[in-house]
Amino acid sequence: MRATFKILFFVNRSKEKNGVVPIMGRVTINGTQAQFSCKYSIAVEQWDTKANKVKGKGKEARDINYALDNIKAQIIKHYQRISDKEAYVTAEMVRNAYQGIGTEYETVLRAFDKHNEDFAKRIGKDRVKETYYKHTIARTHVANFIKYYYKRNDLGMNELTEDFMNQYCIYLRNEVGVQQSTVRLYCTTLKSIVSHAHKNGLIPRDPFVNCRVSGGTKEREFLTEDEVQALMSHRFNDPALTQVRDIFVFGCLTGISFIDIKNLTTDNLVTINDSLWISSARQKTKIPFRVKLIESARKIIDRYEPFRCGNRLFNVYRNGWTNVLLKQIAEECGINKRLTFHMSRHSYAVMAISNGMPIESVSKILGHTKITTTQHYAKITTEKLDKDLSVLESKIGDKMKLV
Structure with a gap:
């Protein structure tokens, strides 16, 4: 199919001010159009609509018409270059190339x-x-x-x-x-x-606008309360494994992510109603969160107080190395799961909801922007289901008698 390519200069009369109008350019290629400013303005009566140039032979008219010819030559050059390189050409591509945008x-x-x-x-x-x-x-x-x-x-x-x-x-x-x-x-x-x-006008359409890529049905693993207790009660010979285990357990008991634990300082420890809390904001979303520290979490903080650098609560390894050591920890404790630090956050959400904490409260503690995010973490365990069904049975069991 033969390509149609055209360049037109015109004045924008809608922008007239005190009888002066700006000169515009328009590129048309195969039905697509793109306009641009030529950076010149003239009196409206000076423009020759049929000739697409300024009327007269004075210096101003000659200079502007010469500039328009130069603009046209540049656009033709860009059009030819892009045509030789690309499968098809749009007016936006040529206009952007002329203006030096998005090359x-x-x-x-x-x-x-x-x-x-x-x-x-x-x-x-x-x-x-x-x-x-x-x-x-x-x-x-x-x-x-x-x-x-x-x-x-x-x-x-x-x-x-x-x-x-x-x-x-x-x-x-x-x-x-x-x-x-x-x-x-x-x-x-x-x-x-x-x-x-x-x-940004660099391609005429978004070819992927209707593409939907499924994330699959990935199961988010978590540790049960018994498995967390197995970690807490195990004695390691390697101090590095002990430290990583303690920080991981701290995550299980608070729901705080790895990077946010790494960022914790003594300034994040606050007392509310005679209890010790952590008050901070998630690095990822900047959403503030607060979590009350249970006794085991407080003991972990106290255990590492002598080893603090400045006011940091914990000295932690980088995330990648932490996850490597967690694999060793799981193996040594007999936990047949691919342990990663993020599983501590999953585990906290499951334990909290399984023990009756409302999902709204869990979402607030985890610092989520949407409660639907929390629902991905929340697992309805067999134990939780058994408790809920037992409550229902106690309330309606006597009423629902089969005769």
Whole structure:
């Protein structure tokens, strides 16, 4: 099909001020249009609508018409360059190229690189290194997929289709071998980058707007009360295992996440109604939370008081190494579960709800922005179900008599 390409200059009469109007440009390609300002203004009667230029032969008219010719030449040059490179061209792409906008977004991997560079600048402010590493891994998977499926080193952003996302999901599951929840994580990053490009006029449409990637039915593991007690009563020969066990148990007894435990200071210890509490805010969401410390949690704080650096409550290992040691701890204690620190938070939620704490209170303690997030943690255990059904039986058992 023959491409239609046209450049038109006109004056915007709706912006007339004291008889002066701005000169605008419009690029039309295959039915798509994009307008831009030429950065010149003239008296409305000076514009020649048929000739698309300024009337007269004076210096001002010659200078402006020369500038318009130069703009037209630049746009034609950008159009030809993009046409040679991309499968199809839109007016927005040519207009953006002329204005110098978004040239780094011309391909998928360049867009990813720009996204990751911007993310890296925010580390320590409102972003963390761990998430940045996940984005770099996601970028690697996309690059490998393009080589695997398309036999190319990169792909134009405007070449993306729904099929790209569908095939990428299959590639992640079958070739990379990741779980469905991880597939969704990688695809969410890619969708966000493409959506950003569309919102900034760099591609004519969002090819993934209707793509829905399921997170699967991932079970969130937790420790039972007996398993937590088994951890608490075990004696380790390695002091490092003892320390990691204590911090993990502290998480089970408070519901506080790893990074928030790491950030705790003596300033977060407050007394309310003659009881010791922790009052802080989640690093992830900035949502404040308060939790009352039971005796075992207070003992853990006291145990590590002599080893504090400054006013930090605990000296903790990095999260990755902590999880490595937790695997050893689980094995030594006979717990047949893949122990991670985040399971302490799951375990707290389950124990709290199983023992009658309202889910609204659990959500407040965990510092969740939505109660639906808490519901993902909350497990209805057999013990809780048995208690609830026993209460129901005691109330209606005598009334419901079969004759």
